Amino acid sequence: MTSTAPRVRAASEPPATSLDLPVTRIPGIGSESAKLLERMKIQTIGDLLWHLPTRFDDFSKFVPLRRLVPNATQTAVAVLGHISQRRTATGKLMTEAELHEEDGTPTQVRATWFGRAFVKETHPEGERVRISGKVRFFGRTLQFSQPTLERADAEAVHTGRLVPIYPLTEGIKPGQMRRWLHTAIEGGPRRTGVVGEVPDPLPAAIRERHALPDIASALRQVHFPDDERRLLSARRRLAFDELLVLQLALAQRRARWTAQASAVPLDVPDAELAEWVAGLPFTLTGAQQRSLREIRKDLARRVPMSRLLEGDVGSGKTVVAALAARIATASGAQTALMAPTELLAEQHARSLGALFRNGGPTHALLTSSVTGDARRAILAGLAEGSLDVVVGTHALIEEHVAFKRLALAVVDEQHRFGVRQRATFREKGSGTDPHLLLTTATPIPQTLSQTIYRDLDISVIDELPVGRKTITTHLRTRDQLPKVWEGIRLAVERGQQAFVVTPRIDPPEDGEDDVPSAIAMEKDLRQGELRGLRLALMHGRMAAKERDAIMRRFADRQVDVLVATTVVEVGIDIPNATVMVILGAERFGLAQLHQLRGRVGRGTERAYCVLVSEAADSERLAAMVEWKDGRPLNGFELALRDLEIRGAGEFLGERQHGVPELRIVDLADVDPRLISETAEEADRILIGDATLERPEHGALADAVDQLWRRYALA
Ligand code: ADP
Numbered sequence: 114m115t116s117t118a119p120r121v122r123a124a125s126e127p128p129a130t131s132l133d134l135p136v137t138r139i140p141g142i143g144s145e146s147a148k149l150l151e152r153m154k155i156q157t158i159g160d161l162l163w164h165l166p167t168r169f170d171d172f173s174k175f176v177p178l179r180r181l182v183p184n185a186t187q188t189a190v191a192v193l194g195h196i197s198q199r200r201t202a203t204g205k206l207m208t209e210a211e212l213h214e215e216d217g218t219p220t221q222v223r224a225t226w227f228g229r230a231f232v233k234e235t236h237p238e239g240e241r242v243r244i245s246g247k248v249r250f251f252g253r254t255l256q257f258s259q260p261t262l263e264r265a266d267a268e269a270v271h272t273g274r275l276v277p278i279y280p281l282t283e284g285i286k287p288g289q290m291r292r293w294l295h296t297a298i299e300g301g302p303r304r305t306g307v308v309g310e311v312p313d314p315l316p317a318a319i320r321e322r323h324a325l326p327d328i329a330s331a332l333r334q335v336h337f338p339d340d341e342r343r344l345l346s347a348r349r350r351l352a353f354d355e356l357l358v359l360q361l362a363l364a365q366r367r368a369r370w371t372a373q374a375s376a377v378p379l380d381v382p383d384a385e386l387a388e389w390v391a392g393l394p395f396t397l398t399g400a401q402q403r404s405l406r407e408i409r410k411d412l413a414r415r416v417p418m419s420r421l422l423e424g425d426v427g428s429g430k431t432v433v434a435a436l437a438a439r440i441a442t443a444s445g446a447q448t449a450l451m452a453p454t455e456l457l458a459e460q461h462a463r464s465l466g467a468l469f470r471n472g473g474p475t476h477a478l479l480t481s482s483v484t485g486d487a488r489r490a491i492l493a494g495l496a497e498g499s500l501d502v503v504v505g506t507h508a509l510i511e512e513h514v515a516f517k518r519l520a521l522a523v524v525d526e527q528h529r530f531g532v533r534q535r536a537t538f539r540e541k542g543s544g545t546d547p548h549l550l551l552t553t554a555t556p557i558p559q560t561l562s563q564t565i566y567r568d569l570d571i572s573v574i575d576e577l578p579v580g581r582k583t584i585t586t587h588l589r590t591r592d593q594l595p596k597v598w599e600g601i602r603l604a605v606e607r608g609q610q611a612f613v614v615t616p617r618i619d620p621p622e623d624g625e626d627d628v629p630s631a632i633a634m635e636k637d638l639r640q641g642e643l644r645g646l647r648l649a650l651m652h653g654r655m656a657a658k659e660r661d662a663i664m665r666r667f668a669d670r671q672v673d674v675l676v677a678t679t680v681v682e683v684g685i686d687i688p689n690a691t692v693m694v695i696l697g698a699e700r701f702g703l704a705q706l707h708q709l710r711g712r713v714g715r716g717t718e719r720a721y722c723v724l725v726s727e728a729a730d731s732e733r734l735a736a737m738v739e740w741k742d743g744r745p746l747n748g749f750e751l752a753l754r755d756l757e758i759r760g761a762g763e764f765l766g767e768r769q770h771g772v773p774e775l776r777i778v779d780l781a782d783v784d785p786r787l788i789s790e791t792a793e794e795a796d797r798i799l800i801g802d803a804t805l806e807r808p809e810h811g812a813l814a815d816a817v818d819q820l821w822r823r824y825a826l827a
């Protein structure tokens with residue numbers, strides 16, 4: 114097996130190209146500037162080339178001075194007339210230049226600058242200049258205020274073109290950064306640009322197939338575009354590379370797992386499986402059956418399964434996972450089921466107890482609260498193989514609990530299960546690898562599943578069990594709160610419980626927005642509207658143990674109303690809770706609101722969700738009460754709506770998908786066609802050269818290595 118581990122260049126090897134030289138080799142970058150650049154992780158000339166502009170000022174169109182209009186940013190060619198300097202009333206230095214038409218005809222138009230003494234020093238009267246900036250009326254004459262100035266016979270860098278605007282750090286001026294990049298790319302007076310030395314990762318055949326410019330012109334155009342069309346084409350080229358490399362990397366990893374890993378094939382006769390399913394207290398939905406079939410097929414192979422089971426809250430993922438565990442048991446192997454919290458693990462252990470009642474696998478809960486003899490017995494059972502299924506948290510894997518024959522690992526509710534974390538399961542282990550089943554309630558947009566989930570297969574449960582009662586959702590404003598509290602009182606009188614969720618923990622300080630806080634709300638309600646009820650407070654600053662204890666009291670009905678932050682978003686089932694009040698609801702994302710709402714309505718009683726907000730026009734809140742085909746929008750529809758409303762930024766943050774920012778591509782609004790194109794190209798490349806060893810793929814292989822190194826995933 115050829116290693117795809119990073120090939121690290123030996124330290125003694127001389128730099129192969131100018132790209133590896135320090136930035137100080139660029140004229141104009143001294144050691145002080147280099148230090149500032151280092152703060153932005155720019156050390157070499159190569160790093161500098163990849164410091165891309167975030168946007169452009171369009172200074173490409175020239176307007177004669179007499180045609181300038183007020184309140185717009187414009188560019189003109191002018192001859193400098195008289196230049197004067199004076200102090201303003203506030204003591205600031207003001208430079209003012211009269212501007213003449215190109216043929217020398219005087220005009221009323223002027224240019225003014227505050228500070229910038231150098232304007233007068235570097236630009237003599239009579240010089241022809243390009244001038245770009247905002248034009249305003251000053252009295253009855255037009256003025257450029259704080260414009261950018263460049264000699265008309267100099268190359269257009271700062272004016273008269275699409276002018277790149279770069280991310281900066283304190284101490285570096287916009288013009289400096291632009292000048293340095295221009296020198297790096299186009300060369301300075303005494304040297305040529307280094308952009309031609311950038312190795313092109315794409316073989317010419319691929320470039321031609323997708324009509325992509327070569328890397329040097331793409332880099333040139335992405336910094337100093339000739340026009341918008343070339344800029345877009347250049348950006349497409351760089352995005353293509355980035356997506357292709359990401360997909361090659363994940364596809365190779367998958368191939369590596371497939372080739373190196375060997376799992377225990379798990380199967381069960383049809384009749385036996387049918388018997389278990391018939392013994393369940395309910396009928397599986399079509400989507401559950403389909404997912405189960407997909408999982409069963411994977412389990413029967415020697416190649417370890419890597420499957421994501423995606424389904425809305427309450428869609429019944431647990432029973433599918435439990436049946437998978439049962440298949441493992443029938444094949445004489447063990448299963449580890451891992452939940453994000455100990456409390457959820459306890460809940461799973463209880464559910465399994467019910468599902469495995471008649472002759473099912475032996476199982477046990479192993480959390481930090483299981484100690485002493487009980488713990489020793491479980492560990493022994495796992496080591497000798499008498500225990501079939503163990504339920505716990507991720508600590509099960511991290512602490513190297515010894516199994517006799519672990520063949521299936523189920524990771525429940527992993528919304529934050531990124532590329533990085535997936536690796537730890539596979540690449541740590543030795544011997545046989547467990548089949549891996551991940552479950553999530555977060556729907557994955559297609560663009561994502563084609564890229565960063567390329568190393569996973571996906572099963573979707575897109576159907577809720579029949580007879581699920583819908584949760585009645587109301588939008589209310591703050592002045593309607595008395596009615597809301599009254600509703601909670603009535604529910605508690607009926608023996609039910611309620612959640613009250615706030616956006617923040619602490620009350621606002623002076624001058625801060627008046628955002629509802631858990632601490633203040635709990636106190637107010639306890640002393641006021643809900644006096645006499647049993648209230649409890651829970652938030653993210655409390656230790657996990659303390660939170661678990663409160664949750665347990667709530668589950669045991671020793672608490673009527675739980676006032677909390679979103680820490681209750683995922684958690685154990687409280688079937689007796691029928692009211693969810695969300696204060697400051699406009700501050701939550703749709704996925705979050707949906708998840709919170711799903712915390713009630715798990716029992717037999719009617720359940721309510723009240724969204725309290727002053728933002729009457731919030732599209733998100735409207736979506737929460739929207740109906741379609743006689744039912745409220747489900748989690749998938751809400752997630753899509755969320756993407757439409759605010760773009761995928763939040764959805765795709767590192768937090769969610771676990772992939773650090775890409776350099777070029779914004780996965781939130783990348784053209785899906787580019788994803789398919791690169792996906793196909795990745796397949797084509799790997800079919801012919803699975804390990805990227807052909808010389809024409811050398812630069813791509815290096816790029817894959819660099820990606821692993823950058824993400825520290827190798
Ligand atoms: P989630 O997908 O959110 O993990 P669970 O697996 O916890 O959902 O299931 C939610 C509830 O629905 C559980 O009480 C479970 O017993 C029940 N359930 C699961 N599948 C079905 C079904 N096909 N019909 C009826 N109830 C079901």
Ligand code: MG
Binds near residue numbers: 430431525526
């Ligand atoms: Mg679940």
